[in-house]
Amino acid sequence: MDDSSGHRNPPPPPSSSADTPPPPPSSSxxxxxxxxxxxxxxxMINSNHYASxxxxxxxxxxxxxxxxxxxALFDISTxxxxxxxxxxxxxTLLRTALFGPDAAGVAPxxxxxxxxxxxxxxxxxxxxxxxxxxxxSMHSLSPFMSDDAVPGVNPSPVKTPRKVPRSPYxxxxxxxxxxxxxxxxxxxxxxxxxxxxxxxxxxxxxACSSKVTKLCDLGIDDCVCSVGWAQRxxxxxxxxxxxxxxxxxxxxxxKIRSMEGxxxxxGALAWSSSLLSSxxxxxxxxxxxxxxxxxxxxxxxxxxxxxxxxxxxxxNRELASGGNDNRLFVWNQHSTQPVLKYCExxxxxxxxxxxxxxxxxxxxxxxxxxxxxxxxxxxTNSHLSCMDTGSQVCNLVWSKNVxxxxxxxxxSQNQIIVWRYPxxxxxxxLTGHTYRVLYLAISPDGQTIVTGAGDETLxxxxxxxxxxxxxxxxxxGASSLGRTIIR
Numbered sequence: 001m002d003d004s005s006g007h008r009n010p011p012p013p014p015s016s017s018a019d020t021p022p023p024p025p026s027s028s029x030x031x032x033x034x035x036x037x038x039x040x041x042x043x044m045i046n047s048n049h050y051a052s053x054x055x056x057x058x059x060x061x062x063x064x065x066x067x068x069x070x071x072a073l074f075d076i077s078t079x080x081x082x083x084x085x086x087x088x089x090x091x092t093l094l095r096t097a098l099f100g101p102d103a104a105g106v107a108p109x110x111x112x113x114x115x116x117x118x119x120x121x122x123x124x125x126x127x128x129x130x131x132x133x134x135x136x137s138m139h140s141l142s143p144f145m146s147d148d149a150v151p152g153v154n155p156s157p158v159k160t161p162r163k164v165p166r167s168p169y170x171x172x173x174x175x176x177x178x179x180x181x182x183x184x185x186x187x188x189x190x191x192x193x194x195x196x197x198x199x200x201x202x203x204x205x206x207a208c209s210s211k212v213t214k215l216c217d218l219g220i221d222d223c224v225c226s227v228g229w230a231q232r233x234x235x236x237x238x239x240x241x242x243x244x245x246x247x248x249x250x251x252x253x254x255k256i257r258s259m260e261g262x263x264x265x266x267g268a269l270a271w272s273s274s275l276l277s278s279x280x281x282x283x284x285x286x287x288x289x290x291x292x293x294x295x296x297x298x299x300x301x302x303x304x305x306x307x308x309x310x311x312x313x314x315x316n317r318e319l320a321s322g323g324n325d326n327r328l329f330v331w332n333q334h335s336t337q338p339v340l341k342y343c344e345x346x347x348x349x350x351x352x353x354x355x356x357x358x359x360x361x362x363x364x365x366x367x368x369x370x371x372x373x374x375x376x377x378x379x380t381n382s383h384l385s386c387m388d389t390g391s392q393v394c395n396l397v398w399s400k401n402v403x404x405x406x407x408x409x410x411x412s413q414n415q416i417i418v419w420r421y422p423x424x425x426x427x428x429x430l431t432g433h434t435y436r437v438l439y440l441a442i443s444p445d446g447q448t449i450v451t452g453a454g455d456e457t458l459x460x461x462x463x464x465x466x467x468x469x470x471x472x473x474x475x476x477g478a479s480s481l482g483r484t485i486i487r
Contacts (some may be wrong), residue, residue, distance in 0.1 A: 164418055164428035168459035172205065173485040174198060179435055179454025181350060181367065181394065181410065182267045182281075182308040182324065186439040186452045187236075189229040193250065194441065194450060195236055196458065196486055197224030202238055203486050204250060207443070212486055215253055216246075228269030228276075235290075237276055239266030245278050247290055259295040261286045270310035270319065277319055279307030285321055285331075302329055302338045309352040309364075318378060320362055322349030328364050330378050340381055346370045353396035355421075357403050365393025368411050373424075387424045389417065395440035397449065399464040406463060408451055410436030416451060418463050432459055458486065 351365030
């Protein structure tokens, strides 16, 4: 209890002089004590230069000493003290970003405590890393990550685009391949077999063995207008000029059934599991279930001219149709009227492709008077973008390995273009066909496309990377396998 009014005796002085200050000394002893304190403070400040003879001065941080490290064994040179390249570069970039390029060369004020380091070559800061690793780009240190070039600093190198071979690796002669924009005469199956309609016959080309098989002959009074493989299996649908749709078992070269409904030629086919959609010059689309006895289960009406494009979405929920009436319609599984109508194209819409990467993303291309590729979001019913290609758009197909697509063209350049989506930058423009590139199919592995034209040739191109590698720096391609005939 602390009672200041009491007359208690003061406590005895402690026995240790280290815990309490000594009694006031005389003037001479005070002078010597002050000098001793000053020397003690100087030793604390300059402890890295002065070693105390009596005891070691400890700090609150552990700063390791690397004087005994043998960096020469790793071929590594240590940076000089007082220098930090990264910090200096960051300060320069920050000053430039805040005060403009004129401030880049202004040196910061130097405090008296800074000591200049001896001039020497910049050391490698990649300690304990592979020597092949490149140094971090100074541009990446910018706090604003601007794309504008900073004076005095080299920007990071731009990744080179993938090299696409400019020549086909194989060419097949296809006599009697029709030069008709509204037909679809080439398709590639999941079993790596190519089906081609030539005149009144259908031929099969096995991509593994290069074996050619004649599947059917419709006779002199009929001709092949479209072919389409079922998504799985060996069933091939054949649309004829007489308005019939035939189903063939390609493994046995046997016709399973023939279905009617159309009054005129059938130029477009699309499969959705066991459901087959057919579009014809009579402006109608018929839905056919090959398991049912009826020739068709529903009829879709809406187009005012020939239906020349049909594609089911990858989830088999939406069917897109294009016609010579310049219209693009979207149907669902149960509708008999289009649920979405797009009228922006100014020419026939044959080229239709659903994206395998984004649900509801649809691409369409217009004919000679339109020349545009348009992108639609069927989920939000919106028009996303438009690209004028400068020539008739005949076909579109997406890569399933990368977010890219291929378009084939007719008047007036007859070219094949590989696009990167969504920037729509051109990766490659392929030429070789002398007529409109009216037919297009993609291999089951998603790397190769085959194109057909009125010049009666089929050309095979390696345009997309493999699903696993997706190597954008190495060239894709195969050596030319020569030129053969498909029949």
